[in-house]
Amino acid sequence: MDDLRFVLHDMLQVEDLCALDRYKDYDKANFDILLDSTKDYADKVIYPSFKEMDEQPARYEDGKIIVHPVVGEMMKSAGENGSIGAFFDYEDGGMQLPHVVYSALSHITQSANNSLPGYPGLTTGAAHLIVSFGSQELKDKYVPNMLTGKWAGTMCLTEPQAGSSLSDITTSATPNEDGSYQVKGQKIFISGGDHEYSDNFVHLVLTRIDGAPAGTKGISLMVVPKFRIKEDGSLEPNDVITAGDFQKMGQRGYCTTHLVFGENDGCQGWLVGEANRGLKYMFQMMNGARIDVGLMGASTATAAYHASLQYAKERPQGRRIQNSGAKDVEQEQATIINHPDVRRMLLLQRAVTEGSIALLMQASMYHDMALYGPEEERTRYHNLLELLTPIAKTYPAEMGRTSINNGLQILGGYGFCTDFPLEQYYRDIRIMSLYEGTTGIQSLDLLGRKVVMKNGEAMRQLVAEFKESISAASNYDDLKPYAAQFKAASKELQATIMHLLNYAMQGQYERFIADANIFMEHMSTVVLAWQWLQLATTAKTALVTGNKTYSTEFYEGKIHTMRYFYKYELPKTAAFKTILMHEESLTIPEESKVAFA
Numbered sequence: 001m002d003d004l005r006f007v008l009h010d011m012l013q014v015e016d017l018c019a020l021d022r023y024k025d026y027d028k029a030n031f032d033i034l035l036d037s038t039k040d041y042a043d044k045v046i047y048p049s050f051k052e053m054d055e056q057p058a059r060y061e062d063g064k065i066i067v068h069p070v071v072g073e074m075m076k077s078a079g080e081n082g083s084i085g086a087f088f089d090y091e092d093g094g095m096q097l098p099h100v101v102y103s104a105l106s107h108i109t110q111s112a113n114n115s116l117p118g119y120p121g122l123t124t125g126a127a128h129l130i131v132s133f134g135s136q137e138l139k140d141k142y143v144p145n146m147l148t149g150k151w152a153g154t155m156c157l158t159e160p161q162a163g164s165s166l167s168d169i170t171t172s173a174t175p176n177e178d179g180s181y182q183v184k185g186q187k188i189f190i191s192g193g194d195h196e197y198s199d200n201f202v203h204l205v206l207t208r209i210d211g212a213p214a215g216t217k218g219i220s221l222m223v224v225p226k227f228r229i230k231e232d233g234s235l236e237p238n239d240v241i242t243a244g245d246f247q248k249m250g251q252r253g254y255c256t257t258h259l260v261f262g263e264n265d266g267c268q269g270w271l272v273g274e275a276n277r278g279l280k281y282m283f284q285m286m287n288g289a290r291i292d293v294g295l296m297g298a299s300t301a302t303a304a305y306h307a308s309l310q311y312a313k314e315r316p317q318g319r320r321i322q323n324s325g326a327k328d329v330e331q332e333q334a335t336i337i338n339h340p341d342v343r344r345m346l347l348l349q350r351a352v353t354e355g356s357i358a359l360l361m362q363a364s365m366y367h368d369m370a371l372y373g374p375e376e377e378r379t380r381y382h383n384l385l386e387l388l389t390p391i392a393k394t395y396p397a398e399m400g401r402t403s404i405n406n407g408l409q410i411l412g413g414y415g416f417c418t419d420f421p422l423e424q425y426y427r428d429i430r431i432m433s434l435y436e437g438t439t440g441i442q443s444l445d446l447l448g449r450k451v452v453m454k455n456g457e458a459m460r461q462l463v464a465e466f467k468e469s470i471s472a473a474s475n476y477d478d479l480k481p482y483a484a485q486f487k488a489a490s491k492e493l494q495a496t497i498m499h500l501l502n503y504a505m506q507g508q509y510e511r512f513i514a515d516a517n518i519f520m521e522h523m524s525t526v527v528l529a530w531q532w533l534q535l536a537t538t539a540k541t542a543l544v545t546g547n548k549t550y551s552t553e554f555y556e557g558k559i560h561t562m563r564y565f566y567k568y569e570l571p572k573t574a575a576f577k578t579i580l581m582h583e584e585s586l587t588i589p590e591e592s593k594v595a596f597a
């Protein structure tokens with residue numbers, strides 16, 4: 001909680017948002033009350049079901065999806081405490097809470113049990129889509145029951161033949177005379193798609209209206225409820241059949257359903273916004289969900305860090321070499337936290353998780369500023385958010401897994417056993433690199449779209465942010481070397497981008513994006529180094545001014561972890577650059593001599 005508060009209050013000063021008209025009803029004390037009450041709820045209700053949901057996974061039995069009863073409890077309390085519509089406008093039934101505070105609250109619940117918060121979370125995303133783009137009639141019909149947690153929402157994009165490539169979706173929508181549509185098709189892997197604890201499911205479905213243009217330009221967004229609402233307000237089945245639940249290696253408490261729409265030609269859907277603009281609308285939900293998945297990765301890895309830290313403090317094993325030799329049994333055993341290699345693994349976890357949380361909170365604050373900040377600043381914040389979103393999704397997912405792997409290693413053989421939670425965290429985090437766009441797709445988005453968008457404007461704005469952080473860190477003599485190291489890394493990144501852009505300018509687009517994944521690693525590492533420079537500068541300022549909320553060790557710990565990142569992680573960018581600048585192309589099919597026979 002202190003690490004989170006440090007990012008929110010000390011590094012980002014989120015309370016400054018309260019000066020904006022949108023957030024004028026809040027202050028720092030309100031935010032702290034929300035953080036504390038969410039922590040209390042997470043301890044008492046959410047965490048106790050973490051292991052149980054894994055051991056009794058969501059499953060399909062006799063045509064029904066069975067989930068843990070805590071799902072019902074969570075939906076009900078999320079409805080009661082207003083968190084489903086937390087960041088919505090007052091007039092739409094929301095609390096106008098800043099996105100950054102909403103993200104902080106999600107971090108707490110996701111750390112406690114990553115299988116659970118997705119149920120209300122997707123309901124938030126679906127309701128927000130209707131609020132943002134739907135007609136007043138759709139809003140009135142669906143949103144109130146979603147915000148109270150009585151009805152759940154989902155996002156239905158994926159089809160058996162259309163995963164990463166949404167241009168290939170085929171779920172059809174045929175116009176009815178009354179303005180609704182007849183929907184027919186299948187959606188797979190739908191999270192939170194059906195269970196007994198919600199009275200209705202409001203599916204936000206990507207469809208193709210008869211005669212629509214091919215590809216992404218012909219995709220429309222529909223509200224397709226599991227139960228239609230009759231004139232008198234009662235519900236009737238809408239021919240949405242749940243065909244199964246995918247059994248998974250992790251996040252087993254979170255149901256992943258296979259839905260069939262219109263098997264008996266009786267499934268009605270209602271268009272959201274205009275026809276053929278569905279993917280554009282859905283991107284609102286997907287961008288939010290990408291930040292949320294990154295957050296879930298960082299949160300799962302944070303929980304794993306604390307579990308491995310506790311173990312390292314308690315487990316006696318071996319002796320320190322400097323205390324008269326490692327094999328001297330006369331000496332008391334050392335707890336493993338005293339072995340340098342174990343400390344290295346703990347530091348790695350801190351560097352990844354705290355750096356990721358800082359980045360995710362920063363991205364969420366950009367979101368607030370892009371929507372409600374001073375008019376002339378909004379585009380800049382929007383650009384920064386767009387550019388950072390693929391990184392904020394991918395780094396915590398990929399490096400979070402490495403972080404948990406190190407946590408598991410700290411437990412030795414016990415790490416592999418179900419008596420301890422590390423193996424579950426390790427399985428749970430695996431999904432974060434897959435859904436909401438795989439790491440491969442996020443990397444294409446980063447290099448192929450975001451870095452080059454608006455002629456590189458977003459990238460230039462990010463570099464301007466880097467410069468500000470370099471100059472702030474350079475105020476302190478002992479941070480100057482790190483500021484200089486970061487400056488050099490930032491320049492190298494820009495040189496790599498220029499090198500890759502040459503391929504694009506010569507029309508070699510496949511070559512340009514062939515190693516997008518390596519570029520993602522390169523740029524993410526630089527971006528995390530930026531976050532660590534900011535964290536360390538904030539800590540140093542508190543130490544120098546004496547304006548401290550936490551212990552001296554707390555701030556020194558931040559600076560030490562930054563030094564870890566700069567010694568062990570940032571130098572990896574040199575290798576990434578070498579790979580990206582390498583003349584040989586080994587992966588493009590025509591240039592590859594490997595037949596993979």
Ligand SMILES: Cc1cc2nc3c(=O)[nH]c(=O)nc-3n(C[C@H](O)[C@H](O)[C@H](O)COP(=O)(O)OP(=O)(O)OC[C@H]3O[C@@H](n4cnc5c(N)ncnc54)[C@H](O)[C@@H]3O)c2cc1C
Binds near residue numbers: 163248435439441
């Ligand atoms: C547990 C779970 C929950 C999910 N929840 C939802 C949900 O709620 N709603 C929903 O709509 N979907 C959901 N999904 C679907 C998820 O978003 C997709 O699985 C994901 O987008 C990848 O699609 P795919 O599985 O078809 O893989 P594919 O698209 O077949 O990809 C396979 C591999 O090929 C790579 N690849 C594909 N295309 C390219 C390319 N052009 N260039 C380079 N590499 C490429 C990918 O990176 C990946 O490594 C969920 C999936 C799971 C497993």
